[in-house]
Amino acid sequence: MDTPQKSVAQIGTPVSKLKVEDSPVFNYICSLSPIKTIKSIPITQTLSSLNFTSPPSVFTSPHAVSHKESRFRSQKDGSASKEVASIGEEGNEEALVEMEQVQSHKNDCNTPRVINDVRDNGCCEDSGKDLQKMLDNVKKKSDTPDWETLISATTELIYGSPRESEAFSCLLKRTSNSEARLSGGTMPTSKPVSNTDVGNYESESVDALSILHRGVRRRCLDFEIPGNNQQTYGESSSSCVVPSIGLHLNAVASSKDNSVANEYSGNIKVGLQSSATPVLPSPHEILIENETGKDAGQIIEVVPKSLALVELTPISPKKKRQSEQSGEGESSCKRCNCKKSKCLKLYCECFAAGVYCIEPCSCIDCFNKPIHEDVVLATRKQIESRNPLAFAPKVIRNSDSIIEVGEDASKTPASARHKRGCNCKKSNCLKKYCECYQGGVGCSINCRCEGCKNAFGRKDGSLFEQDEENETSGKSGTTKTQQNVELFNPAAQPSTPMPIRQPLAQLPLSSNNRLQPPQSHFHHGAIGSSSSGIYNIRKPDMSLLSHSRIETITEDIDDDMSENLIHSPIANINSLSPNSKRVSLAHLDSSESSPWRRTGGRNLIRSFPTFPSLTPHH
DNA sequence: GAGTTTGAAACT
DNA sequence: CAGTTTCAAACTC
Numbered sequence: 131m132d133t134p135q136k137s138v139a140q141i142g143t144p145v146s147k148l149k150v151e152d153s154p155v156f157n158y159i160c161s162l163s164p165i166k167t168i169k170s171i172p173i174t175q176t177l178s179s180l181n182f183t184s185p186p187s188v189f190t191s192p193h194a195v196s197h198k199e200s201r202f203r204s205q206k207d208g209s210a211s212k213e214v215a216s217i218g219e220e221g222n223e224e225a226l227v228e229m230e231q232v233q234s235h236k237n238d239c240n241t242p243r244v245i246n247d248v249r250d251n252g253c254c255e256d257s258g259k260d261l262q263k264m265l266d267n268v269k270k271k272s273d274t275p276d277w278e279t280l281i282s283a284t285t286e287l288i289y290g291s292p293r294e295s296e297a298f299s300c301l302l303k304r305t306s307n308s309e310a311r312l313s314g315g316t317m318p319t320s321k322p323v324s325n326t327d328v329g330n331y332e333s334e335s336v337d338a339l340s341i342l343h344r345g346v347r348r349r350c351l352d353f354e355i356p357g358n359n360q361q362t363y364g365e366s367s368s369s370c371v372v373p374s375i376g377l378h379l380n381a382v383a384s385s386k387d388n389s390v391a392n393e394y395s396g397n398i399k400v401g402l403q404s405s406a407t408p409v410l411p412s413p414h415e416i417l418i419e420n421e422t423g424k425d426a427g428q429i430i431e432v433v434p435k436s437l438a439l440v441e442l443t444p445i446s447p448k449k450k451r452q453s454e455q456s457g458e459g460e461s462s463c464k465r466c467n468c469k470k471s472k473c474l475k476l477y478c479e480c481f482a483a484g485v486y487c488i489e490p491c492s493c494i495d496c497f498n499k500p501i502h503e504d505v506v507l508a509t510r511k512q513i514e515s516r517n518p519l520a521f522a523p524k525v526i527r528n529s530d531s532i533i534e535v536g537e538d539a540s541k542t543p544a545s546a547r548h549k550r551g552c553n554c555k556k557s558n559c560l561k562k563y564c565e566c567y568q569g570g571v572g573c574s575i576n577c578r579c580e581g582c583k584n585a586f587g588r589k590d591g592s593l594f595e596q597d598e599e600n601e602t603s604g605k606s607g608t609t610k611t612q613q614n615v616e617l618f619n620p621a622a623q624p625s626t627p628m629p630i631r632q633p634l635a636q637l638p639l640s641s642n643n644r645l646q647p648p649q650s651h652f653h654h655g656a657i658g659s660s661s662s663g664i665y666n667i668r669k670p671d672m673s674l675l676s677h678s679r680i681e682t683i684t685e686d687i688d689d690d691m692s693e694n695l696i697h698s699p700i701a702n703i704n705s706l707s708p709n710s711k712r713v714s715l716a717h718l719d720s721s722e723s724s725p726w727r728r729t730g731g732r733n734l735i736r737s738f739p740t741f742p743s744l745t746p747h748h
Numbered sequence: 749g750a751g752t753t754t755g756a757a758a759c760t
Numbered sequence: 761c762a763g764t765t766t767c768a769a770a771c772t773c
Contacts, residue, residue, distance in 0.1 A: 470767065475758075520757095561753095562771085754768100758765080759763100
């Protein structure tokens with residue numbers, strides 16, 4: 131079986147046995163100095179602080195490669211799925227079992243997963259050699275080595291990333307503490323002497339090892355969104371991240387999965403997006419309340435938020451719908467009901483989302499399972515060859531939508547747009563048939579919808595006052611001619627507000643941040659003037675971020691930055707000047723036939739930033 | 749839960 | 761690229 135545990139064994143020889151006291155580093159440390167246990171704490175802190183830095187370049191993972199090989203996030207049949215929650219709840223016993231499994235897989239390096247992990251962590255052999263060199267150098271340089279430096283360096287050498295070294299440091303710390311207890315506060319100069327001690331030690335260090343495991347497993351759960359550090363609260367526990375061949379994870383990033391705890395029972399799993407440039411590099415403690423309340427408030431994971439893939443036990447489909455209706459559903463887990471597609475087409479929500487189908491799915495003849503990984507990968511490749519962004523997030527949000535948690539979900543987002551736009555004919559973009567509406571975003575000029583009444587922003591882009599005018603003047607399906615920059619129309623709020631917990635595409639719109647007037651941020655509550663409206667549309671996005679993942683579609687950044695700048699909100703503002711409400715109509719109209727509009731959805735996606743601009747300018 | 753509607757995805 | 765078919769989610773009853 132291809133389990134993430136394998137990767138643990140690949141991390142590096144010094145720790146591969148998972149008994150730190152057996153590692154050369156540990157032995158060396160022990161032999162050199164009677165470190166007081168108290169010292170380990172600052173060491174750990176030091177290493178923690180390293181989390182904010184990039185991994186040493188020498189051991190920087192070839193993400194691009196490993197991502198290609200990345201795989202579904204977890205397997206319901208066992209492998210990676212028993213992760214964080216079990217660590218918290220079942221505790222040490224399982225961790226020990228995992229350790230054994232790791233041992234048993236130690237030499238199994240045949241799978242891509244393992245290969246990736248080896249890559250990600252740097253070659254274990256090389257690491258070991260380098261480590262030895264380093265140790266030798268330190269020995270030569272001074273009889274009183276700089277312990278923090280040494281440990282920091284060695285751990286990073288071993289793990290290739292500060293995060294992992296942190297785990298190792300934690301392990302060391304625990305070890306240190308544990309042994310300190312055993313030895314009356316003095317660092318022992320040898321391994322624990324008795325089996326009992328070993329057992330205690332192992333028990334004591336299980337948590338640290340668990341952290342270590344998690345660090346490793348996260349790699350296994352790597353999803354290869356280039357530069358995409360998605361925080362996927364709400365992916366179903368068994369919705370396993372599909373090894374992305376190309377680009378983005380739709381679902382992890384897509385609109386349906388950002389809610390956090392309220393919808394899930396306690397089985398929480400955390401994956402990690404491997405990335406050298408976390409969007410939110412600081413570690414966060416993710417507090418997730420168990421459904422039973424049993425572990426309420428328990429700290430499930432401490433992980434850089436932007437890198438976490440939190441998988442939670444999915445709720446029942448019924449619950450899902452209920453929660454969706456109640457405004458939580460956007461973030462609910464994916465589960466499909468495919469009957470003919472074998473869950474190998476984009477019809478399948480799971481597949482489209484880049485996750486494996488799971489038990490709650492009601493699919494028939496499903497191939498979207500880990501055991502058919504090859505098929506899944508091949509199919510994905512095929513689909514992506516057809517449309518490279520097929521698995522990209524459908525809804526793309528501006529990056530400046532920093533939000534307050536718990537913000538009223540009814541305050542809709544409009545800074546985000548469906549990347550390709552909808553094509554609704556009958557639903558008036560007022561039902562979830564409409565992908566824009568479903569995504570909680572307004573329609574845009576990308577949309578070819580008819581009779582758009584999207585409550586989150588209509589394609590015609592009526593301003594707030596204008597919107598009413600348009601309402602009264604009768605807005606037909608032929609709104610294309612009056613396309614404008616659509617804005618969120620508060621009056622058009624659905625009676626049952628859409629959940630706005632959308633993933634936020636953190637786009638190169640940092641430029642937006644720069645260009646946008648400050649009041650555009652956190653402009654709460656003030657809806658009414660067109661001038662403020664343009665900012666108001668960002669507010670909902672902020673709420674979106676409350677639990678959202680951050681997506682950075684880095685592949686688009688370089689090429690599209692200039693366009694993003696062009697399409698910055700400033701441009702919108704100008705075009706929406708009260709004195710020239712329709713001033714952009716020419717552009718808009720022309721946008722209908724503009725190159726990037728005319729190219730049609732897919733071409734547009736291919737040639738245009740994955741997030742459509744709010745403005746038709748080009 | 750079954751049937752219908754809808755629009756995206758896939759196909760031609 | 762447009763038209764058609766297939767598909768599964770959303771919706772209704």
